[in-house]
Amino acid sequence: MSDKKRYLGELIAEFIAVMIIIIFGDSVAGMIVLYDPSPYQNAYWGVAIVWGLGVTFAIYATGAVSGTHANPAVTLALALYRGFPWKKVLPYCVVQVLGGISGAAIVYLNFHPVIDHYNAVHHLTRAGDGGAAGVFFTHPGLAVTAMHSFVVEIVLTAVLVFGIFAITCQYNTQAPQANSGALIIGLLVAAIGASSGYLDAWAINPARDFGPRSFAYFAGWGASAFPAPEHYWWVPIAGPLLGGVIAPGSTSLRCAPSCRITPRTRLRLRSCPLWNASRLRRQPPATLFTAPRSRQATQRPRPSRTRRPHPLLSSVFPACSSAGCQKEPFL
Secondary structure: OOHHHHHHHHHHHHHHHHHHHHHHHHHHHHHHHHOOOOOOOOOHHHHHHHHHHHHHHHHHHHHHHHOOOOOHHHHHHHHHHOOOOHHHHHHHHHHHHHHHHHHHHHHHHHHHHHHHHHHHHOOOOHHHHOOOHHHOOOOOOOOOOHHHHHHHHHHHHHHHHHHHHHHOOOOOOOOOOOOOHHHHHHHHHHHHHHHHHHHHOOOOOHHHHHHHHHHHHHHHHHHHOOOOHHHHHHHHHHHHHHHHHHHHHHHHHHOHHHHOOOHHHHHHHHHOOOOOHHHHOOOOOOOOOOOOOOHHHHOOOOOOOOOOOOHHHHHHOHHHHOHHHHOOOOO
């Protein structure tokens, strides 16, 4: 496969990953906003776990192709600290936002009759009152100002990126094994939402907010989306980007030296039968999730063995020593 085709595949994978996340996440947001009583009214953990499972499914679906950044803050952090090519940062961010727009369009296709009914019943308008805007983009919660939400986004995104870097660190012996890292990252997203979601709907991803917000602007929400009350539109963009840069930076300065393996430790690990030697191999830069190697590529070819008849059968049935009888599944 040529480099251009591989690069195009990575961009398509990032587009699909964010679209999947928005389809699941904005749909469950519609379930809690548009229905009264909401099925999640007294079970907000259900909303958080759906967002987390959307992230998990997106990773399993696209991780082998692009590594599933699915978040401009993660892409920027990988470029700063894990060698992701800078020339790919802007294209990745663009397709992630486009994936958010496409996901929001699909959610609107499913829920637009319910959105219109909700606004009619509550005497709300899209542009003037922002009716049902919470289905698509975030806004500050009770007693939370835009500047305080900016701080919240920095903190929550820092926790997210710190967790992602710890889970995917090749030298972290306590990290999830096999392909369970995607599930743990989904649970991390769900835990962040369940613990802090009411503050400002926990965007923690510029593409998750800016993409659906852009779609909502053209779908009739107008000034409710841009510039939004208190000019809030920039907060879910700048806050996560800054938080994604801070967390890995502190990790690299303080925690990275303790993760390095010295030659003496390497020899001890190689002598341990429980240690997987493949963990010592360097992975391609800035790839969070890679496809496992096929079994045929890792197994050594077995020498062919000539099938011989049993001595007792050869004495009783001499014909069994012939070449034709050896092909039969006799023993």
